[in-house]
Amino acid sequence: MSLAVCADVGSTFTKVAVVDLAGGGLVAVAAVPTSVGTDVLHGLDAAVAAAGAGRDVPWYVCSSAGGGLRLAVVGYEPLVTARAGRRAGLSAGADVVHVAAGRLGGADVAAVRAARPDVVLLVGGTDGGDAEVVVHNATRLARARWRVPVVFAGNADARDEVCGLLGAAGVPVTAADNVLPALGVLAPASARAAVREVFLRHVIGGKRLSRGGRFARLVRAATPDAVLAGVEVLADVVGGDLVVVDVGGATTDVYSVLTPDERAGGPGREVAGAWWRARTVEGDLGMRWSAPGVVRAAGAERLVDPVEGEVLAAAARVRAADPGFVPVDGAQVAVDRRLAGLAATVAVRRHARGGSGGEWAGRDLRDVRLVVGSGGVLRHAEVSAAVGVLGGVLTDHAGGWAVPRAARAVVDVDYVLAAGGLLAREHPGAARALLGGRFVTE
Numbered sequence: 001m002s003l004a005v006c007a008d009v010g011s012t013f014t015k016v017a018v019v020d021l022a023g024g025g026l027v028a029v030a031a032v033p034t035s036v037g038t039d040v041l042h043g044l045d046a047a048v049a050a051a052g053a054g055r056d057v058p059w060y061v062c063s064s065a066g067g068g069l070r071l072a073v074v075g076y077e078p079l080v081t082a083r084a085g086r087r088a089g090l091s092a093g094a095d096v097v098h099v100a101a102g103r104l105g106g107a108d109v110a111a112v113r114a115a116r117p118d119v120v121l122l123v124g125g126t127d128g129g130d131a132e133v134v135v136h137n138a139t140r141l142a143r144a145r146w147r148v149p150v151v152f153a154g155n156a157d158a159r160d161e162v163c164g165l166l167g168a169a170g171v172p173v174t175a176a177d178n179v180l181p182a183l184g185v186l187a188p189a190s191a192r193a194a195v196r197e198v199f200l201r202h203v204i205g206g207k208r209l210s211r212g213g214r215f216a217r218l219v220r221a222a223t224p225d226a227v228l229a230g231v232e233v234l235a236d237v238v239g240g241d242l243v244v245v246d247v248g249g250a251t252t253d254v255y256s257v258l259t260p261d262e263r264a265g266g267p268g269r270e271v272a273g274a275w276w277r278a279r280t281v282e283g284d285l286g287m288r289w290s291a292p293g294v295v296r297a298a299g300a301e302r303l304v305d306p307v308e309g310e311v312l313a314a315a316a317r318v319r320a321a322d323p324g325f326v327p328v329d330g331a332q333v334a335v336d337r338r339l340a341g342l343a344a345t346v347a348v349r350r351h352a353r354g355g356s357g358g359e360w361a362g363r364d365l366r367d368v369r370l371v372v373g374s375g376g377v378l379r380h381a382e383v384s385a386a387v388g389v390l391g392g393v394l395t396d397h398a399g400g401w402a403v404p405r406a407a408r409a410v411v412d413v414d415y416v417l418a419a420g421g422l423l424a425r426e427h428p429g430a431a432r433a434l435l436g437g438r439f440v441t442e
Contacts, residue, residue, distance in 0.1 A: 003027060004427070005053050006419035008223050009040050009063040009209075012249060012323070013376070016047040017419040018057075024433020028052050029414050040065055040209045044218075060422035061215075064223035066207035069199050072098040072117035074141075076124035076133050081154070084180040085123035088153065088188035090279045092195035093225025094119070095251075103133055104140040113144075118203040119195060120148055122162070125155030127181045138162040142169035149202045153179045153191035174198055196221055220422060224253060227374075228279050229421030230435060231255045233428070235277075237436040240369040243351075243404075244417065245344045245393065247375035249288035249323055252343045254351040255279045256363055278363065280351045285343040287336065287377050288323040291316035298342040301349065301399070312338065333381075340377040341389045348393045352401035368404040372439065374412040386411040410439055 002021040007014060014034045018027040030050035035043035044061070048054070071094035075082025078101040089096045098115035100108050112120065120141070124134030134154045141150065142165045149172040152162050159175050166173040174197065177190035205216040221229070231244050235257035244255040257277050284293030295313045298304045304312065315335045319325045327333045354362040371390055378386040390409040397403060416438050423431040 003053065003057045004423065004430075005048055005051070005057055005059045006422045007044060007047065007059065007061045008226070008415065008418045009044055009061060009065045009219075010034055010223065011036065011065050011067070014040070014043045014047045015415045015418075016044075016051045016053075017414060017416055018051050018053045019419060019423065019430060019434055021423075021427050021430045024430040024437060026414060026416060026434065026438070031415075034065055036065055036209065039211055041215050044215070059218055060220055060419075061218040062221045062223045062226035062418055062422055063204065063209075063219050066209050067095070068224070069094045069195070069203060069222040070097045070116060070118045071095065071121055071195065072100070072112050072115050072119075073121045073123065074104065074112065074137055075099070075101045076130070076154070077101050080183070081123045081125065081180050084186055084188075085121050085153070085191075087186065087278070088123075088179040088191040089121050089195065090281065091188045091225075091228060091277065092192040093199075093222035093228065093279075094195060095281060095283070104137045109140055109144045109146075117148055118206070119198050120146075120150045121191065121195065122150050122152045123154040123179050123191075125158065125178075126183060127156045127178050129155055131155050131158035131161075134158050135161055135165070138165045142166055142171060145169070146171050148172075149174070149198045151176055151191060151194045151198055153177065153194065156181070172198075172202060192225070196225055223418060224279060224281075226418045226421035227253075228255055228277070229424045230417035230419070230431070231257055231421070232277055233420050233424050233431045234370075234372075234417070234435045234439060237432050237440055238370055241365065241367045242370040242372065243348065243365060243368050243407075244372045244374060244412075245348060245390065247340050247343050247347075247373070247377055248286055249376075250283070250286040250290050252282045252285040252347040252375075253279060254282075254347050256351065256365065256368070258363065258365075259367070278351075280347070282343075282347045282350060285347055287339060287343070287375070288319050288325060291319040291339055294339050294343045294346070297346045301346055303342055303345060312342075315339075336377055337381065337385060337389055340375070341392045344373070344389060345392050345396055345399070349396065349399040349401060352399075362401065364402065366402045366405050368407045370439065371404065371407050371409045372412055372417070373409065374415070374417060378411050379413050379415065381411075383411060383413070412438075414438065 073085040082101040176194035
């Protein structure tokens, strides 16, 4: 067989899937704790060995170790280009840690710096439109002795001037196509690719996760970028709308792929563009570091009563204080599953309604045919229990959004979405066969 190793080096665990490239079959899987404290290659090599593979086959690696990709967006104004930039950043697998809009002042630059981004996505103006603000912002960054890499994905007419200003000041700058070339037209693909390349070229090595350059050479994408690519492949295989809910220790990510329709150009269209393939990140919802946020959010959404809320809050504090917490009895497992169900429900509510504060137009998920659950708490549970957690999402009729009318719930038990995404560009047939074989039934 022609094999490939697909690995995700996460902050907690390193997961490996060995895939048969000819037929897309899953040959072996393994997971070991990520060796962040020493060298992440130690854990990666151990996971590959545990899966029965070696260095004589191609490796496809994604990583979110060391906090993944932290992105700041600097836009022209908050309701259009900054929003479009944020969406492009999320589609690139980034944790968008700061969004600034308008003409940057000294305090604004200080706020961007304080967010500690790995990359800045500078956007502004439609092609042929206003260029003054984005040129001003580039000038501000140049004069501030900025050294964090910048991806410029704004007004194409300002590209040479902006890149010239930043480059002359020693700022690493990469140009991409405008994320919003015209009002209502969202085009994130070029920016997504540019952010990916900057992540690989500048960020992975800078996180000091490994000695030498081998790890940086192996990594091909940030993990959420790989997962979104896998979700896109799966949507093509399914031939319809789908949702993926990934419940992690620090965040809960929701991915959705919808079928484009007449809403893209109708009178109610968003000026920031229709967002058919989307990812949202809920940084206050997680199983360990962010467990207290799950309880607070569930209380605000009236998903728990005060008595249950107090019990869950105490358990959440224990988990947040010890991110390595492992349930040792049935009661603790039940609490973990309850927290997972609440995190998934709140995250999908926000995704469907347009964010916790209505930052974007809502997502119409009524035609979703497949809901996929991911994350350790679901992968390690019995299938019926994990699907039961997702059942809470599918029956959430009080959440202010239209639930899927006829969806099937499944769990990514073997963590193949990331593997499918890693293979998508070079081995699309294997990626489709891998994901279709795991999630699609007649």
